[in-house]
Amino acid sequence: MRAEHASAEPAAVAFERTDDAALIVRLSGQWRMRHGLPSGDLLTRELMRSTGIRRVAFDTSQLGAWDSALVVFVTRIIEICRTRKVNEDRAGLPAGLQRMLELAEAVPDKKEARVSAIRASIAERVGRASLEYFGGVTDFIDFLGAFAIALGRLVTGRARFRRIDLVIEIQDCGARAFGIVTLISFLVGVILAFMGAVQLQQFGASIYVADLVAIGMVRDMGAMMTAIIMAGRTGAAFAAQLGTMKVTQEIDALTTMGLDPMQFLVLPRVLALILMMPLLCVYSDLMGIMGGAAVGAGMLNISLTSYMRETTAAIQLGGAFGGIFKATVYGAIIGIAGCLRGFQCGSSSSAVGEATTSAVVTGIVYVVVACGIFAVLFHILGL
Amino acid sequence: MSEPDTVDSAQPPARRPQPHIIVRDLTIAYGDFVLMRGLNFVVNRGEVFIVMGGSGCGKSTLLRVLLGLKEPATGEIFYGDFNFIRADSEARERQLRRFGVLYQGGALWSSMTLAENVGLPLGEFTDLSSAEIREVASLKLSLVGLKGFEDYYPSQISGGMQKRAGLARAIALDPEVLFLDEPSAGLDPITSRLLDELILEIRDTLGATIVVVTHELASIFAIGDNSVFLDADSHTMIAGGNPRAMLEKTADPRVRRFLTRGDQSEQDRASR
Numbered sequence: 162m163r164a165e166h167a168s169a170e171p172a173a174v175a176f177e178r179t180d181d182a183a184l185i186v187r188l189s190g191q192w193r194m195r196h197g198l199p200s201g202d203l204l205t206r207e208l209m210r211s212t213g214i215r216r217v218a219f220d221t222s223q224l225g226a227w228d229s230a231l232v233v234f235v236t237r238i239i240e241i242c243r244t245r246k247v248n249e250d251r252a253g254l255p256a257g258l259q260r261m262l263e264l265a266e267a268v269p270d271k272k273e274a275r276v277s278a279i280r281a282s283i284a285e286r287v288g289r290a291s292l293e294y295f296g297g298v299t300d301f302i303d304f305l306g307a308f309a310i311a312l313g314r315l316v317t318g319r320a321r322f323r324r325i326d327l328v329i330e331i332q333d334c335g336a337r338a339f340g341i342v343t344l345i346s347f348l349v350g351v352i353l354a355f356m357g358a359v360q361l362q363q364f365g366a367s368i369y370v371a372d373l374v375a376i377g378m379v380r381d382m383g384a385m386m387t388a389i390i391m392a393g394r395t396g397a398a399f400a401a402q403l404g405t406m407k408v409t410q411e412i413d414a415l416t417t418m419g420l421d422p423m424q425f426l427v428l429p430r431v432l433a434l435i436l437m438m439p440l441l442c443v444y445s446d447l448m449g450i451m452g453g454a455a456v457g458a459g460m461l462n463i464s465l466t467s468y469m470r471e472t473t474a475a476i477q478l479g480g481a482f483g484g485i486f487k488a489t490v491y492g493a494i495i496g497i498a499g500c501l502r503g504f505q506c507g508s509s510s511s512a513v514g515e516a517t518t519s520a521v522v523t524g525i526v527y528v529v530v531a532c533g534i535f536a537v538l539f540h541i542l543g544l
Numbered sequence: 545m546s547e548p549d550t551v552d553s554a555q556p557p558a559r560r561p562q563p564h565i566i567v568r569d570l571t572i573a574y575g576d577f578v579l580m581r582g583l584n585f586v587v588n589r590g591e592v593f594i595v596m597g598g599s600g601c602g603k604s605t606l607l608r609v610l611l612g613l614k615e616p617a618t619g620e621i622f623y624g625d626f627n628f629i630r631a632d633s634e635a636r637e638r639q640l641r642r643f644g645v646l647y648q649g650g651a652l653w654s655s656m657t658l659a660e661n662v663g664l665p666l667g668e669f670t671d672l673s674s675a676e677i678r679e680v681a682s683l684k685l686s687l688v689g690l691k692g693f694e695d696y697y698p699s700q701i702s703g704g705m706q707k708r709a710g711l712a713r714a715i716a717l718d719p720e721v722l723f724l725d726e727p728s729a730g731l732d733p734i735t736s737r738l739l740d741e742l743i744l745e746i747r748d749t750l751g752a753t754i755v756v757v758t759h760e761l762a763s764i765f766a767i768g769d770n771s772v773f774l775d776a777d778s779h780t781m782i783a784g785g786n787p788r789a790m791l792e793k794t795a796d797p798r799v800r801r802f803l804t805r806g807d808q809s810e811q812d813r814a815s816r
């Protein structure tokens with residue numbers, strides 16, 4: 162701020178008691194923020210030691226250059242004086258510093274505005290967390306209901322959204338996802354075949370690798386792997402897009418224009434995912450079987466024709482449709498989880514990050530839970 | 545309006561004020577923290593109503609409550625005879641379609657061009673063809689001085705321009721009530737003066753009721769017909785009425801400080 166006669170001494174504080182119940186604080190040397198701050202405890206100790214002090218004054222005749230470091234330190238001293246009901250005499254301080262203190266005090270501290278950070282007990286925190294968790298489930302179901310209403314409006318032709326949005330979303334979660342689905346599904350097929358081959362070779366039954374891969378991919382793994390890819394890819398994107406729109410009040414702008422964000426934003430996104438997931442799932446099944454065939458041909462010396470014949474014999478229509486149905490449901494889960502987390506986003510950029518993470522976690526958790534439910538259900542139904 | 549047979553000129557010059565927005569005993573809270581209580585005011589049809597007060601006192605929040613984006617803790621809001629707080633969401637939506645809103649940050653839809661932003665409500669709520677929509681959008685953009693920026697995306701224009709584009713979108717459907725949250729913040733003095741003129745023009749030609757949140761003293765005195773002053777410390781409104789009359793009459797030092805930018809000499813002169 163200002164360099165008076167340049168004394169290169171480091172910042173120092175000294176206390177001196179005078180007769181008239183006053184304590185003089187002598188500030189000297191260079192007060193720079195980059196050199197750190199002396200502690201205010203010294204004054205507290207000084208005040209404790211000597212009784213009868215009614216006034217604290219300042220002496221800055223030896224003070225060198227100073228910046229906000231000194232302002233902070235003096236503010237601390239003033240705070241201590243306030244709490245101990247000692248008067249402070251600012252006359253000895255540099256004029257610039259006095260003005261800064263006045264500015265800082267011009268707007269009184271808003272105590273009520275301070276967010277209280279009281280640490281709750283562990284029992285309370287566990288309780289709150291579980292309530293929040295189950296609240297999360299009901300939020301999800303609420304959102305699902307609202308989405309169903311929007312879908313109903315779509316069916317009756319009264320839904321308001323831009324058709325072009327639906328096309329863009331379909332392109333994004335359909336065509337653009339092919340590459341990654343190809344890679345992952347092929348590798349999953351390879352892994353399944355490998356795991357099976359090691360065991361089946363011992364019995365000379367390596368041809369059954371084809372059955373294993375086909376049934377595994379078609380019934381569960383195809384849908385599951387696509388779901389996990391789409392949760393990380395598209396569910397996260399939904400949450401980030403809607404979360405950002407929440408932060409910038411774009412969603413409010415839709416609402417106050419009489420455009421329901423559920424129809425306008427959620428409907429095209431979730432619908433695109435519901436439409437594309439079955440297709441991606443079938444494609445993923447195919448890729449997985451190709452992966453299995455690659456292992457069969459390369460490692461087990463099974464000819465491609467016999468591998469394919471075995472595969473077609475193994476796949477049952479019911480199982481294949483089951484897998485496609487599961488994929489559709491997973492698509493709805495992922496899309497709704499992504500949009501829900503986006504809508505629940507707070508109003509800061511870090512909240513968008515949290516919403517994105519939470520969308521992926523929620524999506525995958527609910528998909529796995531649904532997978533378990535399907536397994537039991539299909540078993541009971543004998544599929 | 546020059547034609548002698550228009551409705552406006554047929555009415556006597558001093559029209560009886562017709563209440564348009566009625567706020568009764570409104571309390572606004574975030575959780576346990578009461579932001580504002582005891583809000584009572586009436587906005588008349590066709591006037592520019594200013595909401596003023598220090599930064600962070602709750603002006604934007606009051607706007608959110610008036611728009612139904614946030615539920616009040618207690619109290620009632622009427623638009624004409626329409627009970628907004630009690631209404632179901634469908635009736636509210638119908639009411640909202642007659643409003644135009646400019647948000648503090650602009651809130652343009654970032655995935656659409658300016659023309660699409662302004663045109664979206666036209667496409668959804670009118671029978672205009674897409675060429676006509678484009679024409680109307682261009683007109684609205686030129687009203688706010690953004691002619692030629694139709695195909696820009698919001699991220700490609702400056703903050704002040706985003707504000708103006710937001711205003712163009714707000715007036716797209718010729719709304720009955722226009723809510724503007726700090727329309728002139730971030731604009732240079734001349735543009736902000738033009739904006740004031742545009743606001744008065746909208747009021748006079750469309751007969752719109754306009755609620756403006758602003759700190760800009762020049763605007764407050766230039767366009768304000770009526771106002772309410774919110775105070776952060778006492779959590780309520782502490783003054784209201786025509787801003788120019790308020791400056792002359794008010795005895796409250798907080799209001800006086802605000803209206804004179806805290807300038808002591810002007811306060812003394814005004815109180816003399």
Ligand SMILES: Nc1ncnc2c1ncn2[C@@H]1O[C@H](COP(=O)(O)OP(=O)(O)OP(=O)(O)O)[C@@H](O)[C@H]1O
Nearest residue numbers: 274574579597598599600601602603604605606648
């Ligand atoms: N989501 C929230 N949760 C809790 N408190 C909030 C929230 N949003 C705003 N507030 C508080 O409400 C108060 C008023 O905020 P608001 O945005 O309405 O102020 P404002 O009068 O519009 O200010 P400015 O003129 O700076 O725009 C602030 O003190 C803020 O801390």
Ligand SMILES: [Mg+2]
Nearest residue numbers: 603604605648
């Ligand atoms: Mg505000």
